[in-house]
Amino acid sequence: MAEQASEQQDEARSKQEQRTRQRFARRQWARRWGALRYVVALLVAVLLALTGAWFVLFSDYLSVQHVKVQGADILTDRQVSDAAKVPVGEQLATVDLARVRSRVAALAEVKSVDVTREWPDTVRITVVERTAVAVVKIAGTWRGLDALGVPFREYPRPPGDLPRVHASSNAQGDALAEAALVVASMPAELAAKVDHVEVETIDRISLALRSGRSVQWGSSEESELKAEVLLKLLAAHKADSYDVSVPGNPTAG
Known part of the structure; x- marks a missing residue:
């Protein structure tokens, strides 16, 4: 046991x-x-x-196969894509978007541009074009001016809905920019009365009205106030000429 x-x-x-x-x-x-x-x-x-x-x-699946342009109106999609020079066939990930953006931004008609990747195979270019506020004759060709005074497009003849800017032979780019600022600040009621804007220097800008009367405007400084004062003068006084270059002390004669 x-x-x-x-x-x-x-x-x-x-x-x-x-x-x-x-x-x-x-x-x-x-x-x-x-x-x-x-x-x-x-x-x-x-x-x-x-x-x-x-x-x-x-991978070929992620290489650039398409370039899409958005926002072009003055320009054609082909003009934008040609300027962009996107390397079709290159890998989408390695495309230098900054260079593409720079090339498109160099187009005079382009105010701003955004370039993005759209996976798997597309580069999208979105442009915002300049808007003409007036036209000016440069070297015998009518060109649109945006609000910053940048000439950016051609017209066969001046459009009826845009004021014309007549620049003297000694007017520089900064004077055109001032004239554009003057035009851009005009309310529609005043713009409809303006036949053209005459510019000599940045502080010697005048308006020629459709009625044949003239207005000494000066520079673009206080343009909104000048426009308001001028409309009141036009309503109150029938004269051949007006001066609103000093809006606090306007004259009519």
């Missing part, structure tokens, strides 16, 4: 030791796997990154 009990005890100890070894082995494996899984995760991340980089930088 004692011998049998001893054998049972030995067997129980053996089973206990076996379970202990198994638990130890599981803990060892868990520790090893805990360290290994970070390595595996890192390798997977690197592989995915390399795959993604290859896909973006070398």
Whole structure:
């Protein structure tokens, strides 16, 4: 009986030791796997990154296939895309958008431009064109002037809805800019009465009205106030000429 009990005890100890070894082995494996899984995760991340980089930088699927132009009216889409010189076939990710933007911005008709990528294969060019507030004859050609005095488009003849700017031979670019500011500040009621604007220098600007009367305007400073004063003068006094160059002390004669 004692011998049998001893054998049972030995067997129980053996089973206990076996379970202990198994638990130890599981803990060892868990520790090893805990360290290994970070390595595996890192390798997977690197592989995915390399795959993604290859896909973006070398795959034909992500190369430029289309150039879309938006906002062009004076210009044609073809004129904008020709100026942009987007490298069709180059990877979309490597296209130098700043250079494309700079080339389009150099067009006189363009006030501002935005260039963006549209995945997977398109470059979009969105332009805002200049708006003419007047026209001026330069080298025998009628050109539109925007509110900053930038000449940017040609007209075969001056449009009836835009004031004309007559610049003297010694008028410089800054004088044209002043004249454009004067025109841009005019309310519609006054603009309808103006036949053309005459400019000699930045502070020697005058208006020739459709009625044949003339207005000494001066510079573009306080143009809104000058316009308000002039409209009141025109309503109150019938004269051949007016002077609102100093709006606080206008005259009619």
